[in-house]
Amino acid sequence: QKEVEQDPGPLSVPEGAIVSLNCTYSNSAFQYFMWYRQYSRKGPELLMYTYSSGNKEDGRFTAQVDKSSKYISLFIRDSQPSDSATYLCAMKSSGNTGKLIFGQGTTLQVKP
C-alpha cells in the first residue's frame, strides 16, 4: 500500500464550479499537510500548508484535514481556467527522519 494515494484524474470541470481534490494516507504519524500546484513545464509551488487537523482558508482555496479518517482535501471555489494545473498533496511527520511524501498528483482542467 502506498503511503499517500491520490487519484491522478484528469478532472474536468466548467468555470465557476467548486472543485474537490483529495488524498488518503496510511501513516498516522503525519502531522504536516501541504498542497502544491504545478503548471505544465513548471516546478511545484506551495499553495497551502496545514498542521494537524482542521480547516484553513486562503481566498478561493480551503484545505481540510481529517486525521481520524486519514483524509485530506483541497476545495477550490469559483474555479477559473487559470486553476488548470496538477495539484500535488504532500505530507510529513514531525519526527527527526520526517521526509516529505508526495501523492501522484491530480490533473485539473477548468473549461471556460
Next chain:
Amino acid sequence: ETGVTQTPRHLVMGMTNKKSLKCEQHLGHNAMYWYKQSAKKPLELMFVYNFKEQTENNSVPSRFSPECPNSSHLFLHLHTLQPEDSALYLCASSQDSSGRGPDTQYFGPGTRLTVL
C-alpha cells in the same frame, strides 16, 4: 534572480555522455534536494543536503552523483545514463531538513532530461 533557479531547462544526452545539472537558491535556506518526476508517478526524492552535508541518498544509482559546494548551490552530475532516466529533475530548498517543523520546500522549474 529570486527563488530557486535551475539550468539547463532542457537537456538531451546520449547514454555515453557526461553532463551536469545546476541548481541555485536565493532564499537563504540551508537544505537542498534533488527529486525525479516521471509521468504518472509521485515525486521521487533522490538526495538531501543539509548545511552542505548529504543526509539522504534514496538508493539512487551511482550514475547520478550530487555535489553541494555551499548552501546555495547544488549540482547533479550525470554519466552513462539509461533511457529510463528520462524525466523532469527538480531541485528544491527549505530552511533546514532536520525533521522538526513543516520543512516547507520551494521548487525550481526543473530540467527536462531526455536520454537517447
